[in-house]
Amino acid sequence: MLKIRLKRVGRKHDPSYRIVVTEDFRGPKSGKYLENIGSxxxxxxxxxINADRVKYWISKGAQVSDTVHNIFVSEKIIDGKKKDASSKKVGKKAQELKKKSEGNLEPLNEVLNP
Structure with missing residues (x-):
């Protein structure tokens, strides 16, 4: 699966990113990439950003990460609304807390509703 995502470069406390096309997005963040299409x-x-190459890779089926999607929307390279890039992590944590709280409330529900 092709993925367009950010690759961090730069010094400590001075981040800058390359926008790269990678073969497998689960690999190491500093790993190999197929093409550098922007910064x-x-x-x-x-x-x-090289807009022609972005459109080429998207036409080949490359998936765009949420943050890169938001950058492309703000630069008007692709149409659409911005995505909430942090919602995936927050959603997982909320589900875990809900499971923990459900387990703790069962004895309390039995006492309140005999």
Whole structure:
């Protein structure tokens, strides 16, 4: 599966990112990539993106990560709304807390509703 995502480069406390196309998105973040299609510096808010190559890789079936999708939408390379990039992690934690709380409330429910 092809994935377009950010690859962190730069010094400690001075992040900058390359926008890269990778073969397997579960691999190491500093691993090999097929093509570098742009860069992003969040501290200076500078973006350089090769829009033609982005459209080419998306036409080949590459999936775009949520953060990169938001960058492409803000640069008007692709149409659509921005995605909530942090919702996946928050959703998992909320489900875990719900499971834990359900287990703790069962004895309390038996006492309150005999």
């Amino acid at each position: 992003y510096d969040p501290r200076k808010d500078t973006k350089t």
